[in-house]
Amino acid sequence: MKNRIDELGDDHVGSSAKTPLRADAFDISDQEKLIKIESSVKDILTTLGMDLEDDSLKGTPQRVAKAYVNEIFSGLNPKNRPKLSTFDNNYKYGEMLVEKNITVYSTCEHHLLPIVGRAHVAYISNGNVIGLSKMNRIVDYYAKRPQVQERLTMQVVQALQEALGTEDVACVIDAKHLCVNSRGVRDIESSTVTSEFGGKFKNKEIKREFLDYIKMETDFE
Ligand SMILES: Nc1nc2c(ncn2[C@@H]2O[C@H](COP(=O)(O)OP(=O)(O)OP(=O)(O)O)[C@@H](O)[C@H]2O)c(=O)[nH]1
């Protein structure tokens, strides 16, 4: 039997790719989250010595709470999961379809600093096709969580495999982690590449084809 977390949250991905959620993750409303986070941010800023009576800072705890719940971490709320409706592959398109250069804005769960980059997603239809924008939307949904890039990559692939009813899905993400670029080792140039190749994409030639499409210059201006 599915437990409550699986049912409400990550039932679309396998156990290794689940976001670590608390058992009571869904027992608290968005409204309650906003109030609690606002108060926690107030504590952090006050501890740092900031004067929250200052005009510019007065609204900050509330702004941060709203940004966390409604935007940056909105992918923790299953009600924000995009509907991945599929339709029949009537035109019998049999090649791979690649959605590349999908913008990724995520947050590293170790430091709560931004991860910014691009995702490239591909699948080969076995009868079902999906609207192009749904690939961008599913990347964004899982990106809007505290993340590690490996897990984000796997979540995107597994969610699409489930929706499309095929193993033949792949994702490559190339992203900069501000925790590496702006603090710690402070290497502004480095970026992180992760990949997950399901089904036919494990085949060397098919993988090569996908990677070649990613490299293609797309300049339509
Ligand atoms: N595998 C993985 N590591 C990540 C990701 N995002 C950040 N990290 C790393 O997580 C590690 C956390 O290491 P710690 O030693 O606990 O933290 P730290 O002392 O802040 O480490 P430094 O960043 O080296 O200063 C760092 O090396 C980060 O670069 C990610 O998406 N995947």
Ligand SMILES: [Zn+2]
């Ligand atoms: Zn980090």
